Amino acid sequence: MKRSRLGSLDVTSIGLGSAPLGGLFTPVSDADAEATIERAWSLGVRFYDTAPLYGFGLAERRLGSFLRQKPRDSYVISTKVGRLLRAPDGTAAEDDHYKGAPRERPVFDFSHDGVMRSVEESLIRLGLDRVDVLLVHDPDDHYDDAVAGAFRALQRLRADGTIKAIGAGMNQSEMLVRFAEAVPVDCFLLAGRYTLLDQGALDALFPVCRDRGIGILLGGIYNSGILANPHVGAKFNYQDADPVLIARARELDELCRKHGTELRAAAFQFCMAHPVVTVAVMGARNAAEVADNIAMSEMAVPPAFWQELRARKLIEARAPLPGGA
Known part of the structure; x- marks a missing residue:
C-alpha cells in the first residue's frame, strides 16, 4: 500500500476508521469487529483512528484488543481528546447514534487536566503504552478552551516525546483554519468536508495546510453513506440526507455508470487527488466493507469520467483531479 509522511510518522495512505466498530447506527458484534480489523491488517492497512466517543469506549477497546497482538512499531494509531466518559448523571449529552454501546456517556472537557485524564483513560481502554497521534475532537463551541487548555496539553506531550x-x-x-493559525499542529482530521458533494475545504483550509505543511486525514469520504448508496433515507453528515443532495448523488452515480465505473471509486479517488490529503480514513463495520474500500481505491476510473465531471460543473473548478484531468 502507498505510504506517506505525517510529520515524523510513516503512514499508509488508507487508514481504518473505527466509528462503525463502536456501533454507529447499527450494532456490531465482537466477532465482526475483530474480523474487520483483521481484514484491514491483512490488506496492508497500518493506520488506525479511534476516539472515546466511538461507541463510548467500545471502539477503543476493540481496536486495542487486536493491536496489542502486533509489534508496537508496526502501526500508527490516533485517538482523540475533549470528551471524558462518565456514568450518566443528567449532565452528559445524549447520543443515540451508537448502538450496543456501554452505559457511559461523553462529557465535554477541553481543559489541560481533562485532556491528560482523557489520554490516560484511552490508554487503559486500548491496553497500549502510547498512541502516536492525538486530536482535539469536535471543539466547535469550545475554541478558547481548546487553545488554552487542550492544545497546551498536546504540545507538552509532543515536546516530551509521548506522542x-x-x-x-x-x-x-x-x-x-483558526487552529492552524494559532497552534503549531501536524495534522487535521477533516470529516465530510472534502467530497464529491462538498468541497468547502478548498477555499481556506487546504491552502493554509499546504503552506504550513499540515497533513489532512480525510474522513467521511462517502458523506455518511450517501456516496456509497444514494437512496431515499441515505445519511449525509450523520443525518437523513436532504432530497436535493440525494438527487445530486444520483446524478453522480449515473455519470459513473455511464463510464463503466463505481460511484464509491470516484468518490475515493477524487479525494485522494488533492496533494494535502495524506490518509483516507475509511470506516467499515465488517470485513467485506474493508475489502471493498481497498478495491475502490484501485478500481479504474476512466479519464473521460473526470473530464465530463468537470465539464458539467459537478465539482469546483479548482479541485484537482486524478491524473491531472
Whole structure:
C-alpha cells in the first residue's frame, strides 16, 4: 500500500476508521469487529483512528484488543481528546447514534487536566503504552478552551516525546483554519468536508495546510453513506440526507455508470487527488466493507469520467483531479 509522511510518522495512505466498530447506527458484534480489523491488517492497512466517543469506549477497546497482538512499531494509531466518559448523571449529552454501546456517556472537557485524564483513560481502554497521534475532537463551541487548555496539553506531550503528532478532528473546516493559525499542529482530521458533494475545504483550509505543511486525514469520504448508496433515507453528515443532495448523488452515480465505473471509486479517488490529503480514513463495520474500500481505491476510473465531471460543473473548478484531468 502507498505510504506517506505525517510529520515524523510513516503512514499508509488508507487508514481504518473505527466509528462503525463502536456501533454507529447499527450494532456490531465482537466477532465482526475483530474480523474487520483483521481484514484491514491483512490488506496492508497500518493506520488506525479511534476516539472515546466511538461507541463510548467500545471502539477503543476493540481496536486495542487486536493491536496489542502486533509489534508496537508496526502501526500508527490516533485517538482523540475533549470528551471524558462518565456514568450518566443528567449532565452528559445524549447520543443515540451508537448502538450496543456501554452505559457511559461523553462529557465535554477541553481543559489541560481533562485532556491528560482523557489520554490516560484511552490508554487503559486500548491496553497500549502510547498512541502516536492525538486530536482535539469536535471543539466547535469550545475554541478558547481548546487553545488554552487542550492544545497546551498536546504540545507538552509532543515536546516530551509521548506522542508524535497533534491536531484536531472536526466536521467543519472554518475553525480548523483558526487552529492552524494559532497552534503549531501536524495534522487535521477533516470529516465530510472534502467530497464529491462538498468541497468547502478548498477555499481556506487546504491552502493554509499546504503552506504550513499540515497533513489532512480525510474522513467521511462517502458523506455518511450517501456516496456509497444514494437512496431515499441515505445519511449525509450523520443525518437523513436532504432530497436535493440525494438527487445530486444520483446524478453522480449515473455519470459513473455511464463510464463503466463505481460511484464509491470516484468518490475515493477524487479525494485522494488533492496533494494535502495524506490518509483516507475509511470506516467499515465488517470485513467485506474493508475489502471493498481497498478495491475502490484501485478500481479504474476512466479519464473521460473526470473530464465530463468537470465539464458539467459537478465539482469546483479548482479541485484537482486524478491524473491531472
